[in-house]
Amino acid sequence: xxxxxxxxxxxxxxxxxxxxxxxxxxxxxxxxxxxxxxxxxxxxxxxxxxxxxxxxxxxxxxxxxxxxxxxxxxxxxxxxxxxxxxxxxxxxxxxxxxxxxxxxxxxxxxxxxxxxxxxxxxxxxxxxxxxxxxxxxxxxxxxxxxxxxxxxxxxxxxxxxxxxxxxxxxxxxxxxxxxxxxxxxxxxxxxxxxxxxxxxxxxxxxxxxxxxxxxxxxxxxxxxxxxxxxxxxxxxxxxxxxxxxxxxxxxxxxxxxxxxxxxxxxxxxxxxxxxxxxxxxxxxxxxxxxxxxxxxxxxxxxxxxxxxxxxxxxxxxxxxxxxxxxxxxxxxxxxxxxxxxxxxxxxxxxxxxxxxxxxxxxxxxxxxxxxxxxxxxxxxxxxxxxxxxxxxxxxxxxxxxxxxxxxxxxxxxxxxxxxxxxxxxxxxxxxxxxxxxxxxxxxxxxxxxxxxxxxxxxxxxxxxxxxxxxxxxxxxxxxxxxxxxxxxxxxxxxxxxxxxxxxxxxxxxxxxxxxxxxxxxxxxxxxxxxxxxxxxxxxxxxxxxxxxxxxxxxxxxxxxxxxxxxxxxxxxxxxxxxxxxxxxxxxxxxxxxxxxxxxxxxxxxxxxxxxxxxxxxxxxxxxxxxxxxxxxxxxxxx
Amino acid sequence: xxxxxxxxxxxxxxxxxxxxxxxxxxxxxxxxxxxxxxxxxxxxxxxxxxxxxxxxxxxxxxxxxxxxxxxxxxxxxxxxxxxxxxxxxxxxxxxxxxxxxxxxxxxxxxxxxxxxxxxxxxxxxxxxxxxxxxxxxxxxxxxxxxxxxxxxxxxxxxx
Numbered sequence: 001x002x003x004x005x006x007x008x009x010x011x012x013x014x015x016x017x018x019x020x021x022x023x024x025x026x027x028x029x030x031x032x033x034x035x036x037x038x039x040x041x042x043x044x045x046x047x048x049x050x051x052x053x054x055x056x057x058x059x060x061x062x063x064x065x066x067x068x069x070x071x072x073x074x075x076x077x078x079x080x081x082x083x084x085x086x087x088x089x090x091x092x093x094x095x096x097x098x099x100x101x102x103x104x105x106x107x108x109x110x111x112x113x114x115x116x117x118x119x120x121x122x123x124x125x126x127x128x129x130x131x132x133x134x135x136x137x138x139x140x141x142x143x144x145x146x147x148x149x150x151x152x153x154x155x156x157x158x159x160x161x162x163x164x165x166x167x168x169x170x171x172x173x174x175x176x177x178x179x180x181x182x183x184x185x186x187x188x189x190x191x192x193x194x195x196x197x198x199x200x201x202x203x204x205x206x207x208x209x210x211x212x213x214x215x216x217x218x219x220x221x222x223x224x225x226x227x228x229x230x231x232x233x234x235x236x237x238x239x240x241x242x243x244x245x246x247x248x249x250x251x252x253x254x255x256x257x258x259x260x261x262x263x264x265x266x267x268x269x270x271x272x273x274x275x276x277x278x279x280x281x282x283x284x285x286x287x288x289x290x291x292x293x294x295x296x297x298x299x300x301x302x303x304x305x306x307x308x309x310x311x312x313x314x315x316x317x318x319x320x321x322x323x324x325x326x327x328x329x330x331x332x333x334x335x336x337x338x339x340x341x342x343x344x345x346x347x348x349x350x351x352x353x354x355x356x357x358x359x360x361x362x363x364x365x366x367x368x369x370x371x372x373x374x375x376x377x378x379x380x381x382x383x384x385x386x387x388x389x390x391x392x393x394x395x396x397x398x399x400x401x402x403x404x405x406x407x408x409x410x411x412x413x414x415x416x417x418x419x420x421x422x423x424x425x426x427x428x429x430x431x432x433x434x435x436x437x438x439x440x441x442x443x444x445x446x447x448x449x450x451x452x453x454x455x456x457x458x459x460x461x462x463x464x465x466x467x468x469x470x471x472x473x474x475x476x477x478x479x480x481x482x483x484x485x486x487x488x489x490x491x492x493x494x495x496x497x498x499x500x501x502x503x504x505x506x507x508x509x510x511x512x513x514x515x516x517x518x519x520x521x522x523x524x525x526x527x528x529x530x531x532x533x534x535x536x537x538x539x540x541x542x543x544x545x546x547x548x549x550x551x552x553x554x555x556x557x558x559x560x561x562x563x564x565x566x567x568x569x570x571x572x573x574x575x576x577x578x579x580x581x582x583x584x585x586x587x588x589x590x591x592x593x594x595x596x597x598x599x600x601x602x603x604x605x606x607x608x609x610x611x612x613x614x615x616x617x618x619x620x621x622x623x624x625x626x627x628x629x630x631x632x633x634x635x636x637x638x
Numbered sequence: 639x640x641x642x643x644x645x646x647x648x649x650x651x652x653x654x655x656x657x658x659x660x661x662x663x664x665x666x667x668x669x670x671x672x673x674x675x676x677x678x679x680x681x682x683x684x685x686x687x688x689x690x691x692x693x694x695x696x697x698x699x700x701x702x703x704x705x706x707x708x709x710x711x712x713x714x715x716x717x718x719x720x721x722x723x724x725x726x727x728x729x730x731x732x733x734x735x736x737x738x739x740x741x742x743x744x745x746x747x748x749x750x751x752x753x754x755x756x757x758x759x760x761x762x763x764x765x766x767x768x769x770x771x772x773x774x775x776x777x778x779x780x781x782x783x784x785x786x787x788x789x790x791x792x793x794x795x796x797x
Contacts (some may be wrong), residue, residue, distance in 0.1 A: 134719065255694075255695035255696055256694075256695060258695045259695040261695055509679065554681035554682070555681050555682050556679070558679050560705070592695075592696070592697045593697070594680070594690065594697060594699075595697065595699060595728055595729075596727075596728050597698075597699045597728045597730055597783070598680060598687070598690075598699050599678060599681060601681060601682060601683070602681075602682060603681060603682075604680070604681065606679070607690055607697045609692045609695065609697070613692055613694050614676055614678065614692065615678040615689075615690050615691060615697055616678065617678060617680070617681075
């Protein structure tokens with residue numbers, strides 16, 4: 001019972017600590033150890049060890065403990081060269097354990113890893129850790145030089161003295177104020193303090209080598225570990241007034257708010273009818289006012305609940321430095337990741353769903369975009385490629401940019417491939433503009449990878465990226481310049497829970513079509529639609545446009561008299577004219593899932609509740625285009 | 639739990655009418671009973687899935703039990719109800735001709751359906767109870783709501 005209550009808290013804290021560890025290790029790898037960084041890492045490992053131990057997750061606790069010891073050595077001044085891989089492996093294993101704990105129990109064996117961590121630590125102790133020992137004599141100490149030289153002798157018995165400042169000759173000649181500092185390698189640097197203490201000695205300080213001037217270390221004894229007194233992060237965290245809320249609760253709240261909005265509309269309708277019944281009575285007016293107020297409160301409430309569902313995109317971006325590091329290492333490349341706009345907020349469902357597409361773009365950039373270091377050097381570029389991940393809020397939504405400074409998309413190769421795959425004739429390919437040729441990368445099955453790596457695989461499609469983003473009601477654009485790089489721009493809605501949509505009626509049913517997928521609405525007289533076998537098309541500004549009714553696309557019986565309005569919807573580069581009877585309006589709709597019972601309904605992305613309480617289906621434009629064109633292809637074959 | 643502990647084991651049922659038969663739905667699965675309302679059709683769904691409705695802000699599917707059981711379509715009137723049941727975490731509405739009563743039924747009154755009914759009728763039943771001259775057919779909700787097998791069947795037939 002206790003465990004069940006504590007587990008969710010533990011898991012989400014573990015996630016935070018693991019993330020902090022990973023980020024810290026990457027920073028360690030880039031910049032080398034610095035006291036604040038190592039102290040932060042130590043804190044995370046320490047907390048993780050404590051809470052895992054408290055809940056009885058022995059393996060996690062043991063591994064975190066071994067990690068803590070390694071960090072301790074690092075903090076005592078041990079160099080961290082080549083340690084990053086081992087530490088990251090630790091983070092990965094802890095992460096795996098965290099998942100296992102949430103699934104029911106620890107399974108991954110940690111023994112081997114713990115041994116390796118210990119070996120690293122022990123290995124360090126044999127050489128001895130380089131530390132600086134600063135000894136300050138008391139002012140009334142007689143024969144300072146002799147005393148100092150005597151202390152150095154003691155020091156030599158227990159440690160290897162590499163350097164003394166001021167130098168021993170100078171001390172022997174009397175050039176000593178009150179302090180001297182020795183750089184030594186010692187098995188147990190902590191013991192030196194006691195060893196050197198004596199009546200003539202004012203103080204002995206043992207510091208990691210090279211940190212002698214950093215005053216922050218002075219107060220740090222073993223008791224103080226993990227408690228940097230002036231750590232701004234620590235104070236900031238303590239003062240945050242946040243509460244963890246189960247996402248399901250927010251979803252339920254969102255549902256209830258939606259209901260409130262519907263009720264408000266009904267109130268207004270009732271008030272309107274009342275007013276017509278007895279215009280003189282002020283009661284109708286009062287009811288209308290109350291309903292209006294209810295409406296304002298409801299929309300405020302809705303905005304607040306939506307806000308509560310937002311998360312900074314940092315939750316997603318923070319995974320990438322590590323991911324890119326591993327990718328680059330495998331590909332033998334050097335890549336520097338620049339992340340911008342981490343604070344930009346998005347609905348958590350959007351964040352959950354763009355992870356896949358973003359990873360794909362990043363992987364492509366590292367694998368195919370950024371050149372190997374030698375090639376970059378030859379081209380006069382910095383050897384490390386630059387991968388930029390940025391998020392910006394715009395009025396209507398969020399822009400997420402994935403940009404590299406690599407070789408750009410080779411449109412000639414793309415054309416060649418498309419022709420090779422039989423997607424286009426050579427003549428048609430030659431006629432394509434540069435932009436159109438670039439767009440080909442979104443065609444299923446086409447990949448520009450000249451070599452197949454185990455990461456990118458073969459032909460893992462950009463079409464999946466585009467489809468994924470479009471399913472969210474967003475879009476993907478690409479700009480590329482040969483030799484200079486490629487930039488993908490994802491336009492995403494702020495939230496999935498609410499989208500702007502067109503409300504149409506067709507055959508007596510009402511449907512919502514997300515505006516992101518609607519290109520335009522045109523009126524086309526029936527005689528301008530031509531029947532070609534079983535499929536129909538019209539000509540729109542010189543281009544053929546396939547035409548289907550909503551019902552045909554959905555596989556429902558078609559209404560007898562199709563309307564004259566065509567709603568032109570897009571899916572990737574392809575478009576289709578959807579026949580609708582009437583356009584009822586445009587507005588924001590709250591998106592609801594159809595639920596697991598019905599499963600995936602082709603052509604439908606969800607449902608929404610209209611002002612009158614009825615349910616309207618939300619059409620998925622790209623799926624409709626796919627469905628409509630598949631039927632067209634079949635018609636050609638038949 | 640109760641049934642195991644108690645001396646007289648019994649179950650509580652919501653009794654509904656469909657055509658001329660009385661069916662029992664285990665009360666622990668009944669979430670609520672609502673009046674008939676307008677249903678939005680779902681494309682490409684099995685024929686017995688009538689569509690979706692708005693249940694206080696939640697969109698839930700509704701199935702037509704008559705069609706599910708292969709009965710003739712009935713007239714919808716003021717007595718028609720949607721029985722919302724909860725099964726395996728999802729809520730589903732079932733359209734019935736009327737809701738008659740809530741009753742307690744001793745387990746001893748239940749016999750396997752095969753003893754009293756033709757084989758074709760027992761697919762959705764977990765038992766039959768005699769009550770005076772009447773029979774109450776006890777629904778096996780798991781099978782009634784099973785949608786996938788039905789979908790596969792439909793695909794086979796159209797292929």
